[in-house]
Amino acid sequence: MFSWPVIFAPAKSERLFAAANALSTRPEKLAETVLSLQNRLKEAEHALNALRREKILSDAHSWVERAAHTQGGHLLITERVDGDMAALKDAASAIIREPNRIALLAAGAGEKCSLLFARSDDVDIHMGKLLADAVKPLGGKGGGRPDFAQGSGPIAAL
16 A cells, blocks of 8 residues: 555655756756845845836926926825835935925826825925825725825726
């Protein structure tokens, strides 16, 4: 009578050799190679995110140049950004350093989009309430402080 490990051992061995071959390594070095590749992937993802943030900060200058003025005289910056929430926060922070600015930023990924609304200290609009009111009819959610708010909604809303 055969035990289960003995019956499946050849199949596991074949998969082990196939994986090692695919990664151009020896079977006994497979775990080490996979860990090394995972670390390299994580480093590459961090580098890519840093480059995206750097690009967004660079783009923020051109967003301000083409921004519209509101009836109250505020500079309104509305942009869809290729990045994550951290990139949105960086861009908004850079934009609202100057007085009289409102930033309404969005970044989409998959089925949802991230939203970030921010304003300069001299602008008297509650960003948390504005964002919550804007996403509620779309099935999204969000809110925050008077000067800085974040939320999410369906990507189709963008």
